[in-house]
Amino acid sequence: MTQPDPPSPASMFENRLRKNLALRLKWAKRKQVSCYRVYERDIPEVPLTVDRYEDRVCVSERSRPNTDAMSDEAHDAWRAAMTQAVCAVMSVEPEAVYWKERERQRGATQYARRDRSDDRFVVTEGGREFFVNLKDYLDTGLFLDHRPLRGHVGETSAGKRFLNLFCYTGAFTVYAATGGASSSTSVDLNPNYLGWARDNLELNRQDISKHRLVQGDVLSFLSSFDRRIEAPYDLVMVDPPTFSNSKRTPNVFDVQRDHLELLGRVFDRLAPKGVVYFSTNFRPFRFETAALMRRCGPVVLEELSTWTVPEDFRDRRIHRAWRLTRKEPA
């Protein structure tokens, strides 16, 4: 008796995607979310992540152990089969499926523009609108794993002075501004991203004169603070890269090495009852707690990652996030 052929990776992928999507659709409706993760390397033979951005789909190919040995032709055919599965399950045309190949990136190339199609479109999240670009950069403009923390910032920003460090396309700033922040400052090295942040603020009908966008190195920005002329911040978001060595600054940034200096300078700018959110994707990250207390005084440090990583992410360590506040005197 002959054995039946084992299912192909494409059919296993299609079945899993269908199952995941059915669960996600219910969840997304309940949560009113339209951009979310549908598949995350669930099957080892298909090491892809699939993210829906409303009626378009972003497919990322991270490490490719099973395709490394493939010829270019075989890899093209493999991709075509996976694209077909995505189209069949998610009811989209092949033109709506965007592939991203994520090799190990470090430093400047990570944030560099890869194409110039300006193929951007608007998505809605939490009642706010954002420009997303699935073609021109490695990242899309909206990191889906920070959806819960963005929502929280939006809910707690009324009347606050908000500081967004390493702001990228200003998604946290949009939440704070639309949540009623009295003003904000957003800092990033990359002028393209600051332009994008400005467009996002305007898209959400915010008064740009209340929201300062600063192009520059975060550590230099923080050290140029003058307490006599600038009021301290009530709410600060700090979401640094793991490592960055852009040609736009002589400073190399390394989150493990520099987190103390970074947070120390943030605390210098923080109002007495101010709140800081700090997030990192660097998995082995360790807070130097004792040194932090020496630098900033008594600090309450609470890890929030159980709720800041959203349910649609299988990888529960996609990021880690903490809240830092000054300890109230007893």
Ligand SMILES: C[S@@+](CC[C@H](N)C(=O)[O-])C[C@H]1O[C@@H](n2cnc3c(N)ncnc32)[C@H](O)[C@@H]1O
């Ligand atoms: C991980 S992203 C931040 C994501 C953002 N918080 C969000 O949720 O949309 C890192 C950002 O840091 C910026 N960056 C890297 N090194 C920097 C530096 N030394 N000073 C300021 N910005 C920097 C990059 O241009 C990039 O936009």
